[in-house]
Amino acid sequence: NSFVLVSPDISICKDCLQELFNHQNRRYHYPFINCTNCGPRFTIIKDIPYDRKKTTMRVFKMCPQCQSEYDNLEDRRYHAQPNACADCGPKVFLYQQKRKLAIVDPIAEAIRLLKDGQIGAIKGLGGFHLACDATNNKAVLKLRHLKNREAKPFALMSLNIEKINQYCEIGKEEKEWLEDRARPIVLLKKKKNSLISLFVAPNNDHLGAMLPYTPLHYLLLKDNFLALVMTSGNFRDEPIICNNQEALEKLDKIADFFLLYNRDIFNRCDDSV
Structure with missing residues (x-):
């Protein structure tokens, strides 16, 4: 009789929005920018627990830079399951x-x-x-x-x-x-x-x-x-x-x-x- 709450999708955060329009940022104008504070959740999850391999992001292998962010406890994208960039993510x-x-x-x-x-x-x-x-x-x-x-x-x-x-x-x-x-x-x-x-x-x-x-x-x-x-x-x-x-x-x-x-x-x- 137990259940698990699935996080809803969250509108783009201020930090990601600033990066989206920053010419110097590597995700400049990348239409799928996200972090642990925003982005898709409910609409991409296939099963629980909420891990990348159980979402529709599974088919996108992270590039070294995205993987480094994902693994870094100090990074805003630490364990952000939809993490991606123009080199490795959706297009x-x-x-x-x-x-x-x-x-x-x-x-x-x-x-x-x-x-x-x-x-x-x-x-x-x-x-x-x-x-x-x-x-x-x-x-x-x-x-x-x-x-x-x-x-x-x-x-x-x-x-x-x-x-x-x-x-x-x-x-x-x-x-x-x-x-x-x-x-x-x-x-x-x-x-x-x-x-x-x-x-x-x-x-x-x-x-x-x-x-x-x-x-x-x-x-x-x-x-x-x-x-x-x-x-x-x-x-x-x-x-x-x-x-x-x-x-x-x-x-x-x-x-x-x-x-x-x-x-x-x-x-x-x-x-x-």
Whole structure:
């Protein structure tokens, strides 16, 4: 009758976020940076106890530098099971028309496509999001039509509180909710005359917004968008899609492109509200 608690996934910590945008750091712009204080847990674990060999990180052998961090009791990455870098860890790929594109920077190309009004299926921590520029009326309407979602509001993701404050009212309590490490979607009062498309939440005076919680999200949003629509990559009454091949097959009628990575999601997990 005993049970073991499994740690939840934790949004990127301040230290990892600083390293992510530090040109001198060896994990500069690495979309899977993590440490013992943040990163995937529940979504990658296959069995207990929580050891690397019992997660979907098992297939990625640590390079000497990552192994040294993992073994060093004084290091922030001591026994961080998903520890990795660009040399030894998961990688991002961009697909269009079910073909992997041979490009140097898939994330930069995904940003370009989103700015061009296209819809992307983006693999997150616990499953896929369907994303588009939330200020682009045509893109939002296209997503609404293709997903057969006539009026139900879309969730938004913005880089920081300052961005969200441009289109929603944020009190002290709402700010605390938004910054919680679970990164929930928070229902906020709309501001009038914002740049957010009216089709994000038709006939509704509130918007659901959240902050980024993965390094990949930060790389997509930083200096690029006021907000992205980030709605679950699934169909009505179906669970969120978390498998690359399933996403390519089921979402190809909706998404213009796919931003994937090669670390498997073992336990799907949708955004909290």
